[in-house]
Amino acid sequence: MSSGQRAEFKNPVVSWIDERLPVFSMMQKEYGVFPTPRNFNYFWNFGAIAMVMLITMIVSGIVLAMHYTPHADHAFSSVERIMRDVNWGWMIRYIHMNGASFFFIAVYIHIFRGIYYGSYKKPRELLWILGVIIYLLMMATAFMGYTLPWSQMGGWAATVISGFFTAIPVVGDMIQTLLLGGFSVDNPTLNRFFSLHYLLPFLIFAVVFLHVWALHVSGSNNPLGIDVKGPQDTLPFHPYYTMKDTFGLGVFLLLYVIVTFFFPNIFAHPDHFVEYNPMVTPPHIVPEWYFLPFYAVLRGLTFGVNPYIGLSLFALIVVMAPVYCGADKKTGLCSIICVVGRKYAVLLLAIAAVAFALGYLSQVEKATGGALISLPLSNLVFVNAKLAGVLAMFGSVILLVFLPWLDTHPVRSARFRPLFKTATLLLAIDFVILGYVGMETADAALFGVIPLLWIGQLGTGYYFAYFLMLLPWLSRNEKAQPLPASINEAVLKA
Amino acid sequence: MSAHIANSDSEDGQTRRDFLLLTAGAFGAVGAGCFAWPFIDSLNPAADTLAMSTVEVDLTPIQEGQAITVKWRGKPVFVRHRTAAEIEQARAVKVEELRDRESDADRVKKDQWLIMVGVCTHLGCVPLGQKETDPKGDFGGWFCPCHGSHYDTSGRIRKGPAPKNLSVPEYSFISDTLVKVG
Amino acid sequence: MMSIKKLALVTCVALSALSPASARAAEGGALPHLSWSFEGVNGTYDRASLQRGFKVYREVCGACHSMDKVYYRDLEALGYDEDQIKAVAAEYTFIDGPNDEGEMYERPGRPSDPFKAPYASREQSMYANNGAYPPDMSLLAKARHGGANYIYGILTGYGHAPEGHEVPEGKYWNTMMPGHIIAMAPPLQDGQVSYDDNASQTVDQYAKDVATFLTWASEPHMEDRKRVGITAFLFLLVFTGVMYTVKKKLWAKIH
Missing domain, CATH: 1.10.287 (Helix Hairpins)
Incomplete structure (x- = not known):
């Protein structure tokens, strides 16, 4: 997006403007002739789709804000006025409400594509991090938007989520009070949520601009994960990908239209249609579906870090030390730990497993009260369950930032890394399972016997193991299949 | 390629x-x-706004010579119970000498009741003249304090920068003492 | 085209994670599943049923339950004309004001008024009903799992408690209610509301009509929504088809 080379334009008006402000040259360069790998599959549609959804959300949101009243006494009624009295208000609201879900669907597929094809690897690390920032901003925006209709679900979601901060030792309660602007979710909370809900999308837009800029510096990744070697590997973005993206967008919008017009409340819950009452909590509150996997992580941590869990974590760190530290040349303490980690890996893993089991069981409460097994020092909890849950939940999102340095394997695409491929597909399934666990009540059980809590805990374990253990280990040990010489060659062969 | x-x-x-x-x-x-x-x-008036777009005015409490202001579509509507002298004064004016040529008969449905939107046609201020203590301008009707437009007892512009007479809203008499505006 | 399959898979999995968790909704009896005229992609509200349901609401439910999001002017959608609506509204007395003397005064209702609430406040409604809050019904059909079926189920679900179940004083047994104990006395009896048309005057019919009326009240623009939805869907379908052809033609030379 530089103003270097200018293109020639026949239209005199275009030409006149372009000489002074080369926007047309820029468009031509970045979206016209921009060389794009010729072997994209339909996964590569979702960036453009997410962009369209962002714009849809901003446009519908601006119009809704014209009719909405951010006041505790009027918010619920003003939303109903939009649904009943404002011309087309029902449609704009349903577009916005379901648009959030479809925005997240597009973004989740986009993120999965990035992981599966190694799009976060050099030289696209910053591009990836900008993407994670967009995702974090989206989560914040969506959460605050959830509260605005001032329904039972929204109001209580705000109460619960702001309650996360009370897990912070010493200053937690003060932070929650600061965030809410009071001692409970009330009018001041609603006002600031509205203000931020309006602001953040524009911040997202700005970061998307940087994201696209970074993309156009490094060029797109592709399903083979190999670099573009020359013009024979690429196609001009227009018309090839503009047309393909528009077709993909059409299919996506068809699904969006079906939900918006025929099942507009499928993502909603009855408690969305009851006005917020700070004196009565609904029996079952859930966040929006796109937060459910992280909600399951939060609820999965029913135990804190006591000496046994601590020992287990320490053993795991020692096992992983040679993988993390990498170089054998290191000296001093680091090299000793590495040597120990390599030599006694099996033993350490066994210690970790046993210590974890002890630490876990010593914190499981019996139905009659008291711990399942009692061990010395098991009550010495350094990080209590509440704080551990909150840390794990935020950690599970923040981990994504470090992905480029957790997976340093030289081959990008999962197509040539069978182990990575299996592990990553399992992660996707794990994520969906966590979502299911997050949706159900805390005491639900699968087939009436297996507590979902256990499944959620296993899923949480895999999630962290994937990023912190599997990826670094695979980076050093997985043998990739041979890569094709070039994109063109692979396309011609197929 | x-x-x-x-x-x-x-x-x-x-x-x-x-x-x-x-x-x-x-x-x-x-x-x-x-x-x-x-x-x-969606930017057009919503159903609830449109539902409030008519207002009914009870004329019984308005004595001769008095005027009341009612809110209609967010704007003041002047309802004046004119005296015989005021009607006479309004009728006596030669229409062709007016800036905005309208006879008094065209502006009222019943002679004693003058009903107008109380918004100066110059730049939208509300003219004075409703209360007995208000200045009524050189023509005994209304006076707009913003830029000095004078309206007569039929609400017609007589002096000052305003281009048009005070506008007459759509209204109808439901009974002798009840008017529906809008 | 393996990628499309993958994409479809991912989408399916993602969507399946979203299905509303209705299974655990209630320990009440399994809700009945009636066939309603408003179901389906082109379902509409049965106007006669709406009018009957409104009559039942006015004469029975309205004694305790408010509907403060619905206005008399909205009744036009039930097939009433302006004069009928005015007449209905005028039957209720509203407090308005203050007038020029600073006093509040009473006046007959107008089409621009919301449905007159039976109680002045939530507290008053609870005090008058043994501490139980009769919920506002404007959104009831959306605020309960099962919607119209739930409403029908509750209205027809009263009965005697089976052996071994205790019903507290002032409460009632209802097979459809989560927990089976309900604070609302059975509100309907056969023949209680007289219909102008020849629909049967039974609890069953009353319950159907009220459920229809409340579904309309919670989603008054449903018919518009479906109509616009069909147009938008067909338009997009053709557009996507055209784009598919364009894309295919364009890429034919590349592959």
């Missing part, structure tokens, strides 16, 4: 593709237009 694509593209194929692109473009434009309309229409 692009060269060999262009070469192998027959004339016929080219035309068909152009036609398709044109169709796609037309569809896109129509779609965008249809999509935009609900958003624009």
